Amino acid sequence: MVYSDPNSAKNDHKKIKVRVQNILEMKKNSKRISSITCYDATFARMIETTEIDVVLVGDSLGNVIQGKKSTIDVSINDIAYHISCVSSSLKTPLLVGDMPFLSSGISRAETAHNAGILLQAGAEAVKIEGASSEICEQIHFLTRHGIPVMGHIGLMPQSVHALSGYRIQGKNEHDKMRLLTEAQKLQSAGCFAVVLELIMPQTAKEISESLEIPTIGIGSGNFCDGNILVLQDMLGMNKQFKPKFLKHYLQLEDSITQALQEYCDDVRNAKSELI
Numbered sequence: 371m372v373y374s375d376p377n378s379a380k381n382d383h384k385k386i387k388v389r390v391q392n393i394l395e396m397k398k399n400s401k402r403i404s405s406i407t408c409y410d411a412t413f414a415r416m417i418e419t420t421e422i423d424v425v426l427v428g429d430s431l432g433n434v435i436q437g438k439k440s441t442i443d444v445s446i447n448d449i450a451y452h453i454s455c456v457s458s459s460l461k462t463p464l465l466v467g468d469m470p471f472l473s474s475g476i477s478r479a480e481t482a483h484n485a486g487i488l489l490q491a492g493a494e495a496v497k498i499e500g501a502s503s504e505i506c507e508q509i510h511f512l513t514r515h516g517i518p519v520m521g522h523i524g525l526m527p528q529s530v531h532a533l534s535g536y537r538i539q540g541k542n543e544h545d546k547m548r549l550l551t552e553a554q555k556l557q558s559a560g561c562f563a564v565v566l567e568l569i570m571p572q573t574a575k576e577i578s579e580s581l582e583i584p585t586i587g588i589g590s591g592n593f594c595d596g597n598i599l600v601l602q603d604m605l606g607m608n609k610q611f612k613p614k615f616l617k618h619y620l621q622l623e624d625s626i627t628q629a630l631q632e633y634c635d636d637v638r639n640a641k642s643e644l645i
């Protein structure tokens with residue numbers, strides 16, 4: 371979200387701070403929302419120079435940063451630490467922090483406490499997976515007390531064992547109706563947006579059209595109100611990981627390993643450039 375400053379001699383684009391209300395207005399104005407994950411200050415500094423609307427410090431850091439096979443081991447303190455790293459360099463996009471496994475849904479008090487940890491670390495909103503009655507009640511409690519919440523349905527990595535693996539959601543009519551109901555429940559609970567992960571595109575389209583709040587898709591087609599990708603994935607930093615929905619905008623794994631080997635060769639050969 372940018373505007374041109376008429377007082378600038380060069381007519382440079384100056385960005386305005388993206389807030390929850392801006393995200394809601396983008397849905398109303400049919401403006402698509404660009405979102406990306408981030409876990410450190412270096413990438414946050416680069417994201418700040420772009421027009422990205424939403425940055426998520428996701429529990430995907432368990433895979434990308436910690437090298438785990440799932441996100442289940444990620445703690446609330448892990449998320450808070452990386453939020454503090456990102457927030458030091460990120461000023462314009464809306465900064466959302468993931469509520470990791472078992473940090474929400476257990477009790478209202480515990481959910482509020484954990485959400486507070488993320489906001490104190492620098493997040494401006496939290497994301498919560500699921501739409502059970504307990505989770506929706508707790509989301510309603512958070513939103514009534516000034517904590518913006520982004521919902522998340524479809525494939526939920528924190529529930530991957532219960533979902534029997536990473537399977538696309540919303541294939542049959544029963545599944546579609548369940549997802550539509552969950553999305554409506556999250557909207558009623560006060561969510562300002564909802565992530566739709568690995569949902570059949572037509573089902574994602576129907577969900578998006580049924581809601582007043584925006585949908586952010588990942589692996590759910592192009593009918594959502596916006597999209598999100600894991601930063602390292604879209605940069606091609608793990609070329610072995612390439613699901614059908616993922617576009618590698620760069621091939622950084624090859625570039626980085628080549629640069630490291632060139633440096634290694636220079637060191638071994640005592641190249642003068644290093645002195």
